[in-house]
Amino acid sequence: MQFRDLPLVSGSEPFVGHMRTMRDDRLGFLNRLTREVDRVARIDTFGRDAAVVNHPEVLHELLVENARTFDKTEMMRFALYPLAGEGLFTSNGELWRRQRKLMAPLFHPAQLQRYAADMVSCAARGQEEWRDGQTLSLAKETTRITMSIAGKTLFDADTFTEADEIGDALTVALRWTAANSPSGLGVAHLMARKIVLELMNRVPLVPAGRLVKVADRLQSPLFVPGDDGRRLRAAIATLDAQVQRMIDARRAAPDKDDLLARLLLAKDDSGANMSDRQVRDEILTLFVAGHETTATALAWAVYCLTRNPDVYAAVEREVDALPGAPSFADLERLPLTLRVFKEALRLYPPLPLFARQTHVPATLDGCSLGAGTVVIVCPWALHRRADLWPEPERFDPDRFLPEAEAKRPRYAWLPFGAGPRTCIGMAFATIEGQLVLASLLRHARFEPLAEEVPEVSATLRPKNGMPMRVRLRKAATVGPPLSGSTSSTPRATGRQASAPRRSDP
Ligand code: HEM
Known part of the structure; x- marks a missing residue:
């Protein structure tokens, strides 16, 4: 079968293909993939088709099976390059x-x-800072917690928040990445790169070494104009300097x-x-790949x-x-607690989409793909297949009992x-999920103040930040002191010794 013969996902429009619906209603688009894609289908991204895969065998x-043929995509590498460079998430090949x-x-x-x-x-x-009856954004709180865990485990930094210089710079760079995957700037760079690579084959007079250098340079943003560009450059300069300082300190x-x-x-x-340079790329990669995903999953x-008071009561016990x-x-x-974390990862996979790109002509499920074809994996859609997950919208941690698994x-x-x-x-992440979830549930009971919906960005964030009222619990306890730290022993809080109550669904 040829790529063009694959079924086209509905909703494609003349000229723009699926781009408008992917931009304006991302969640609706993912749900469409759930309904329409059985094994492999085709979507139209601005005249350039991509395949979507949604079956365990494929x-x-x-x-x-064919992992060596399918690399990380050029667009993802472009968007993450300023931050993660050639770190583990973005690099390819040897x-x-x-x-x-x-x-x-x-x-x-x-x-x-x-x-x-x-x-x-x-x-x-x-x-520690939570007060009984307080309203807070749970997504923000879990991000604070996982960011501080990343800071402690990666850099041994005791206080590590968005307010810190590194935390602040990372936030700026992450925002730029989220806004630019994909982006017109990325498309322009990658098209220019393609032209340079083709020139290499067609114009033998231009020295190939020089063209390879130009092509390599075009994998990442050459120049980002405007305020965004200034902020991004300042953030990257801060990160480079701070990480180098930490590397020097560890060596000393x-x-x-x-x-x-x-x-x-x-x-x-x-x-x-x-x-x-490689250590810098890996450290920032681990930070980026590690903290927001886990924060989102915990929230x-x-x-x-x-929303499921019986399970809530059981896990509290x-x-x-x-x-x-x-x-x-x-x-x-x-x-x-572990099953709850896994089931939440099923319903709300923090990376709802990821992708691959063939670097050579390839076949997938018997279909021929040209070199450069992008193939999209959508855990959101896969995790809602009714043949694999009966009543897929129902939250049921027992799906992860060993016999069911x-x-x-x-x-x-595939979270x-x-x-x-x-x-x-x-x-x-699994250890972190289990321990932090247990800690949160011992410390407080959570009452949602609004219905929450996911926002499909680089991760599957809760759109409204997940506003919750917290009721501090009798079982609330503090953890052990941070390792190597004498000053940051958590203080006992002025928590209330109120009897646990069933929360409203
Ligand atoms: C619930 C939390 C997490 C989720 C849902 C998650 C999800 C993923 C997914 C789906 C991939 C594969 C992407 C692809 O194939 O294109 C990935 C790769 C990766 N993750 Fe995570 N992740 C989580 C936590 C973490 C943590 C805590 C760290 C580090 C401390 C981390 C570091 C990485 C790295 C470095 C890669 C790239 C691996 C490679 O290509 O060799 N992730 N993650």
């Missing part, structure tokens, strides 16, 4: 393979135990045990360390509980039965992707 072919091999041991579940206490302490510190006094120190020590097969998990603040040793006592196809649940490029932080 996902296995794309992400696992560089990616080398880095993945080097970094995988740092994220092995056994290595993550050392970060568990910091995760709980950061959660406790984040909750290598006594810390954060991820930065461990990245600096990692060696590849030839015994070589990473360059400072949706709490929201799902508030589970977390209240812990002897004290949750710890790494308690993970196995929190099976329902064993009955489903392996690639039916963390699959294959060689599966999320390296999956175990980290």
Whole structure:
């Protein structure tokens, strides 16, 4: 079968294809993919078609079996380049393979135990300021918590918030990235790059080395005009300077045990360390890939509980039965908490879309794809297939009981992707999700003040920030002190010893 013969998803308009609907009603578009795409279909993005895959068998072919043929997309690399450079999320080919091999041991579940206490302490510190009956934006609170966990585990920074210089610069750069994936600026760069690469083949007089350099340069934004550009450049300059300062400090006094120190020590097969530039790209990649995804997942998990009072009551009993603040040793006592987190990731996958691009002609599900074809994976749509997830809109953590999991196809649940490029932080995020969720639920009961809807951006954020009223609970506890810290022991709060009440759905 040829690519043009694939069924076209409905809603395509003359000239603009699906671009308008993808821009104006992103969630509606994802729901359309749920309804219409069984195995592979075609969407029209401005005259350039892309494939959408929505079946576990084809996902296995794309992400696992033929992973070497399908790279990360040029557009995603363009948008993330100022921030993440050639880090693990964006790089391709040999560089990616080398880095993945080097970094995988740092994220092995056994290595993550050392970060568990910091995760709980950061959660406790984040909750400290809450007052009984207070209204807050849960999405903002979970972001504060996961940002401080990222700061502590990556850079051993004790106070790490959006107000800090690095946090602020990261926020500016992240906003630019979200606004530019995709963007006209990206399209222009990538078209110019294509022309340069074609010139290389057609005009043998121009030295190829020079053209390769120009083509490489065009993978990232050459110049971003206006205020946005000024802010982005200032933010990147701050990040570069701060991360270099931290690298220099770790080299001078290598006594810390954060991820930065461990990245600096990692060696590849030839015994070589990473360059400072590569360490900078990896640190910022981990920060970006790690904090907002987990924050979003935590906020949706709490929201799902508030809509399902029976599950909420059961999970509250589970977390209240812990002897004290949750710890790494308690993970196995929190099976329902884990199932709640996984089910929230099913209904609200923090990365609702991700994509691949063939660099050579390829076949997928028997269909021929030309070199350069983009293939989209949509966990949102996959996680709502009624044949895989009966009553897909129903929140039911028991879908993740081991016997239920064993009955489903392996690639039916993809919040963390699959294959060689599966999320390296999956175990980290799962431990963080379980511990922080347990900590939040022990500390407070949450009452939603409004119905929430997802906003499809780089991540699946709650559109209204998830306003909640918090009722502080009797079981509220503080976590252990942050490791290596003498000054930041969380204070006991003036919490109320009110009896737990069932929340309104
Ligand atoms: C609930 C939280 C998280 C979700 C839903 C999530 C989701 C994902 C997904 C879907 C991918 C694959 C994207 C693709 O195939 O194109 C990915 C890759 C990645 N994630 Fe996560 N992630 C989470 C947490 C984290 C954390 C905590 C870290 C780091 C501490 C992290 C670091 C990364 C990195 C570095 C990659 C690129 C891996 C590679 O290409 O080799 N993520 N993530």
